[in-house]
Amino acid sequence: MSGIRVVVIDDHPFYREGVKSMVPLIDAGIEVVGEAGDGAEGMAVVARLEPDVVLMDLSMPGMGGLDATRALRASHPDIAILVLTMMKDDSVIAALEAGAGGYLLKDATVEDVCRAIRSVHRGELVVDGPLAARLLGRIRASNAFEASFPQLTARERDILTLLAEGVGNADIARRLFLTPKTVRNYVSTLVAKLGVDDREHAAALGRAAR
Template identity: 45%
Template sequence: MTRVMIIDDHPIVLSGLTALIESDDALELVAAARTAAEAIATTTEPDVAVIDLELPDGDGIELGATLKRSRPHLCVLLLTMHADDQAVIRSLAAGLDGYLLKDSDPKDILAAIHTAARGALVLGRGASGAVTAAAALAPRTDALGQLDTRDREILSLLAQGLPTSQVAARLFLAPKTVRNRISEMLAKLGVATREEAIALGRAGGLGHS
């Protein structure tokens, strides 16, 4: 039996999700909250938390990360109205387990809960191809720890969309130096192309101007 917690401030959505979960004999609803504060205060131990992205007292991604820190076994699915690539990438970088749109077919929502409970990543149709690629790289964001400060500066500027010449000018380096650093960076990250390095950097939170 998979134990589920719902966090959503919309009564109709909360009611609908409750009915949906209760319709599945393999799921048990153990908690329902309307705010981040209520969710944090709950003493239940769910296996999966289904969280709205926008809550009246906080951000669903931040809440999900907080809940996972106190319950390492917990899987967190974001359920939102917004198909937002940056939100998907933020959720993956925070270690969350899935991103779905609220207008998904009910059977797809149930399937996502079961999939997350098995430890697999869930990306609904709200995730674009580019974000799906970043998602594949997200579990390897710990490789960013291999980069020194200068590497991270270069990768952050590349992730903002700057070409090599502008990165060099911004950091007062020769373009050849930047190209050499990028080649070394690919080896450190274990990726083959600049595009993969940029996707990995973005999944790890780099590139915010």
């Protein structure tokens, strides 16, 4: 029986080398067959090697992990994607929405990484323990917002949630991997849909619905 073939996409060479050397020592059934330093290079490597699982960093120069995840899901829907990152914020939501099958923090043990690789390869969802409660909370909040603001799209509700928390446009853009201009457009649209005068009134409505 052939092993699970993995490609690592991460802009830190030391981390890629660590994964390549340590993962096969812990689980001989997992083989790291390729690596790349950014999303664009990773797309080419994946197209050439057609692995079973991709380990994806999020914050990389050029084509970042979220864009690469979306592109890989579109071009190679059968390849499982496991995000490995230092980001402990709402990036977990964005990554799963983009098509990742799992989300682990980089301080996970090699054993945890190996188990996660096998899990996403089986089609199971994997979320780092400390982030699971955060994910559940966001899902519940999203459901409440959907009931309160059915006129808004899912992304507009995400932004309204952050507005209600007092988050500024620049931080919203960073958390949701959007451009500041796109965030401004979303804010203008949701303000109009809610029939309020400005973002402050929209945020107040959001807080009232929480």
